[in-house]
Amino acid sequence: MYICVMYSSELIKGTLKTIVLNLLKDNDKMYGYEITQKVKELTDSKIQITEGALYPTLHALEKQGDVTVEKVYIGKRVRKYYILTDQGVTTVADRVNELSDFMKTMRFLLDLDSSVQNV
Amino acid sequence: MYICVMYSSELIKGTLKTIVLNLLKDNDKMYGYEITQKVKELTDSKIQITEGALYPTLHALEKQGDVTVEKVYIGKRVRKYYILTDQGVTTVADRVNELSDFMKTMRFLLDLDSSVQNV
DNA sequence: ATTAATACCTAAGAAATTTAGGTATTAATT
DNA sequence: AATTAATACCTAAATTTCTTAGGTATTAAT
Numbered sequence: 001m002y003i004c005v006m007y008s009s010e011l012i013k014g015t016l017k018t019i020v021l022n023l024l025k026d027n028d029k030m031y032g033y034e035i036t037q038k039v040k041e042l043t044d045s046k047i048q049i050t051e052g053a054l055y056p057t058l059h060a061l062e063k064q065g066d067v068t069v070e071k072v073y074i075g076k077r078v079r080k081y082y083i084l085t086d087q088g089v090t091t092v093a094d095r096v097n098e099l100s101d102f103m104k105t106m107r108f109l110l111d112l113d114s115s116v117q118n119v
Numbered sequence: 120m121y122i123c124v125m126y127s128s129e130l131i132k133g134t135l136k137t138i139v140l141n142l143l144k145d146n147d148k149m150y151g152y153e154i155t156q157k158v159k160e161l162t163d164s165k166i167q168i169t170e171g172a173l174y175p176t177l178h179a180l181e182k183q184g185d186v187t188v189e190k191v192y193i194g195k196r197v198r199k200y201y202i203l204t205d206q207g208v209t210t211v212a213d214r215v216n217e218l219s220d221f222m223k224t225m226r227f228l229l230d231l232d233s234s235v236q237n238v
Numbered sequence: 239a240t241t242a243a244t245a246c247c248t249a250a251g252a253a254a255t256t257t258a259g260g261t262a263t264t265a266a267t268t
Numbered sequence: 269a270a271t272t273a274a275t276a277c278c279t280a281a282a283t284t285t286c287t288t289a290g291g292t293a294t295t296a297a298t
Contacts, residue, residue: 010133010285011221013254022229033276043224053255055278077263077276100231102130103222105162110141112219129254132285152245172286174247196245196294 006046016049016057018099021084021092024067029081032058058082066091125165135168135176137218140203140211143186148200151177177201185210 023035030038036049058080061067066088070081084092107113142154149157155168177199180186185207189200203211226232 007217007221007224008133009255010136011218013133013285014127014129014131015225016254019228026230031276037275039228042228046220046224047228050256051276051278052257052259052280056254074276075263079276096229096231098126099130099225099229101165102126103225105126105165106134106218106222109138109158109161109166110215110218111145112215128286132254135285150245156244169287170245170247171249171288171290175285193245194294198245 006048012047015099016053017061018092018095019047019049020054020057020061021066021088022096024082024084025089025092029070029083031079031081061088125167131166134218135172136180137211137214138166138168139173139176139180140185140207141215143201143203144208144211148189148202150198150200180207 019039020035023038024030027038032051032054036051036054039047039049058067061082062069065085067082068085070083072079072081138158139154142157143149146157151170151173155170155173158166158168177186180201181188184204186201187204189202191198191200
């Protein structure tokens with residue numbers, strides 16, 4: 001047993017779209033619930049996407065043309081698979097580059113690179 | 120002449136307090152306007168803290184006991200120097216560690232370390 | 239004399255997320 | 269067999285954080 005320490009919610013803000021888009025880049029198609037579980041698994045529960053944040057985000061990505069939806073019925077339960085569009089592929093690259101650059105700037109600003117303990 | 124490309128505002132959200140606290144850690148005392156200029160200078164204008172965001176943040180930090188204020192009059196113009204408290208020193212360390220850890224997680228999640236072009 | 243820079247501030251609005259619900263199916267447990 | 273947990277979708281009010289757009293006033297530069 002261990003105590004799970006999530007990141008404070010402010011930090012995660014602003015990165016949700018990038019996380020979702022990047023997962024779709026690597027996985028061809030994913031559905032909402034799957035995304036929440038995958039992020040939880042990959043981050044050892046340190047980032048947990050809430051459904052109240054995810055679903056509006058997915059709908060926004062669809063509206064702006066970065067993803068398309070494919071409905072699949074598993075028995076009577078519906079699943080909505082999200083798939084990157086060509087535009088979405090470009091958007092992911094832009095977003096990831098920007099976040100990468102931003103993190104580099106933050107590392108410099110907080111003087112993290114000179115620190116010995118980059119654990 | 121060059122075109123300045125700021126980061127999209129979503130990214131900067133959630134890091135403002137950490138940036139301010141960390142600057143105070145390195146500079147003993149700073150005033151608001153000085154902070155905006157220092158961040159602009161250090162980030163080559165890629166991060167520009169607006170005063171509408173900064174002043175409420177400084178007031179919040181004061182309220183929660185992480186900084187104290189020292190008024191100084193330069194002629195007739197007032198300057199409010201902000202200084203880290205002992206509690207503030209602890210808060211900075213916590214915040215910076217958390218952000219550092221978060222960025223490491225994001226690098227893993229976005230698969231940035233395997234990329235060749237870590238420019 | 240006028241503009242730019244310095245230096246503080248607030249308040250309405252926007253954006254993103256949390257919180258707190260809701261519905262329904264399927265699998266696991268008691 | 270009945271209850272709980274997990275799967276799978278959703279929305280809407282409230283909260284947080286920031287942007288935008290003001291405001292005041294002093295000092296330096298044009």
